[in-house]
Structures are given as C-alpha cells and as structure tokens.
C-alpha cells in the first residue's frame with residue numbers, strides 16, 4: 001500500500017486545515033476534488049464511442065451536489081431503490097435519463113418508473129408479470145429490458161459478484177429452460193427492447209466482465225435473429241470496473257476496459273445496439289478522501305493505537321471486511337501536512353463503540369499523536385457517501401474543491417456539524 005500523499009492532496013488537506021474546515025465540532029470531513037472527477041468523466045466519455053451512454057450508478061454516491069455535477073457533465077443515472085430514484089429526480093435527471101435496476105421493485109416503484117419514462121430493467125419473471133399488468137392498463141415511454149445473469153462465475157469478492165450460478169440478481173441464463181423462456185418473453189412482447197447484465201463490482205477481473213457481456217451480446221443477437229426483427233436496440237452492460245486501492249495509479253483504466261471489450265466482443269462496437277454502461281466506483285472513488293483528527297493515542301499490549309474520528313460510520317466495508325477492503329491511510333501532522341518520521345506499526349481505529357472499529361490494522365506509519373490527522377484515500381464512492389448509522393455519530397461534512405493547487409476553491413457539498 002502506497003501511503004504517499006500526492007502534492008495535490010497535500011495542498012488540499014493543508015488548505016482545508018488553514019481555512020478552518022477541520023474544527024473542534026468537525027473532526028472528520030470528506031473532500032471531493034471536482035477537477036479530478038471531471039477528468040475521470042471526460043476520460044470515460046472519450047474512451048468509448050459516442051453511441052455508448054454512461055449512467056452513473058447512484059449507489060456509489062447519492063449526494064445531491066455530486067449528482068448535479070455528474071448530470072452537468074453528461075452522464076445519466078442508474079438507480080436501484082426508491083431513495084436513489086428520488087435523489088436522481090431531485091438532481092434534475094429526466095425520466096429518460098434514469099435507469100431503474102432493483103431486484104425488489106414494489107408496484108409503487110414500477111408505476112413510478114413506467115409513468116416517468118425511466119428505463120426499467122426487470123429482474124425476474126414475476127416482475128415481468130407485474131409490468132405486463134401495468135402495460136395492460138397504461139402506456140409508457142420507458143425503455144424496458146430484462147436483466148440476465150450470464151452465470152460466468154465470481155471475482156475476488158464473493159459479496160460483490162453478481163454473475164455466479166446462484167446470485168440473487170437477474171434471470172439465470174443457464175438454468176432450466178430459462179434461455180427459451182427469455183426468447184419467448186421477447187417474442188410475445190414487442191415493447192421489450194433492452195437486455196441488461198451487471199457481472200459484479202470491485203474484484204471482478206476484466207476478462208470475467210467481458211465474458212458476461214459477451215454472453216449477453218450473443219443472446220441479444222440470437223433473440224433478434226429468431227424474431228426476424230431488430231427488437232432489442234439497447235444493451236445495458238452494467239458497471240463494475242474495479243478500482244486500485246493500493247496507490248494513486250488508475251488501473252485498470254476505462255481504456256483498458258474498452259480494449260478488453262473490443263478484444264472479446266468486437267461486435268459491441270459495430271453500432272448495432274445503443275449501449276448503456278453503469279459505472280459507479282470507478283467514476284468517483286479516487287476523486288475523494290476523508291480527513292479525520294486523531295483524538296487520542298495509546299499502547300495496548302505493546303501495540304500502538306490511534307483513536308481517530310473515521311471508523312465504521314464512513315468506512316463500513318473496510319471495518320467489517322478488513323482483508324478484502326484495505327484502503328490506504330496516510331499520517332498527517334497537526335496542520336494536516338504529510339507527517340514525517342520513522343514508521344511504526346500501529347492500528348488506526350475509529351470512534352465507534354465496538355472493538356473491531358479499525359480502519360488500518362498493523363500499518364507502518366509515522367507514529368500518530370493526538371491532534372494529528374489521518375487521510376483515508378479513494379473514499380468518494382461507497383465510503384463517506386454511504387454512511388452507516390451507528391452510535392448516532394454525526395453525519396459528515398463534505399467539501400468540493402477545484403482550481404490550481406495554489407488557488408484552491410472550496411465549496412460545501414454537504415454541511416453537517418451538529419452532534420446528535
């Protein structure tokens with residue numbers, strides 16, 4: 001794990017401290033470098049041909065300020081719950097710019113999506129029957145698809161792998177007579193014009209993702225061929241590009257992903273289908289970090305421990321699955337500048353009242369002292385944006401920052417100082 005603080009991040013942290021953003025009442029903040037975010041989105045859009053439409057997976061970060069920026073920079077929005085749906089609507093995404101995926105859509109949610117013209121990816125045959133019932137009574141502008149599970153297997157993190165044999169998502173392509181049932185479903189429903197898959201998130205290698213998309217692409221072609229008409233016009237290939245949590249290097253890049261898709265499924269780039277993607281983590285994770293004050297330090301059983309304000313409430317997966325979700329933590333001094341000094345193996349713990357609340361176990365860092373700060377890298381997706389309400393800890397304030405290192409401009413994205 002490379003805990004070097006880049007000059008950009010060092011400049012941002014030092015300015016945040018100087019500007020009084022890290023105050024007694026706010027010993028923990030989130031920061032999003034919106035220039036970096038914009039750069040990532042530009043890279044995403046320029047790495048793919050123009051007929052790819054990129055929907056941001058809102059579960060990675062539903063903060064209104066973030067959704068607003070992302071919409072302004074040309075992405076649409078993938079949502080998977082009524083809360084995310086509402087957040088997307090509030091951020092100004094129109095029905096046609098929203099893709100609604102969820103394995104547990106209620107009738108109310110189906111009605112909302114179909115009335116607003118959101119793209120609806122149906123998860124299973126029971127949901128399909130509900131959509132049939134809705135369409136028997138009403139008319140919808142929605143693009144409607146089926147989510148299939150290509151059953152190509154899992155990646156390094158079982159909990160993030162959605163294309164295993166027994167995953168809870170989509171219709172298992174290899175099970176029983178599902179393949180034929182899917183073809184029949186399209187044959188009898190001209191309004192089914194989309195086919196969707198999402199192979200998994202973090203931990204899925206590119207060749208696994210490409211294999212899942214290849215099966216989906218082949219199925220779409222098979223369905224159209226068997227119907228003798230070009231009924232499926234949209235392929236939604238999901239998200240899941242993994243993020244490198246080991247260093248600042250972006251790997252794999254969107255360019256690597258496109259290369260893997262071009263090698264495995266050249267037809268995807270022929271323009272036969274409009275293609276939708278649903279990236280979340282890879283769009284946002286590396287654009288942000290957490291800064292947290294070290295409140296106390298101690299030595300227990302000869303083991304140094306720093307008690308900071310960043311724990312399970314903002315780094316939930318890392319705390320509960322420390323081996324699978326290691327993140328980089330850097331030591332900063334009392335003015336939030338990179339801390340120097342010999343490295344000492346220590347634990348970096350959080351404020352929650354349970355013993356496992358540790359964000360870095362036995363990590364070699366300059367020895368932390370009370371009043372210092374720590375930086376938790378790559379945490380703008382699924383970390384401070386997805387808080388765990390435990391101990392009624394206060395919600396976190398988040399700042400956006402842009403501009404040159406010497407003239408940084410901070411804006412408040414989410415203000416929350418009050419202790420509950």
Ligand SMILES: *Cc1c(COP(=O)(O)O)cnc(C)c1O
Pocket residue numbers: 057059060078080101198200201202238239240241278279280281282
């Ligand atoms: C979570 C999810 C995504 C986004 O995954 P990332 O790993 O954040 O890119 C996209 N589509 C669906 C259906 C998801 O559940």
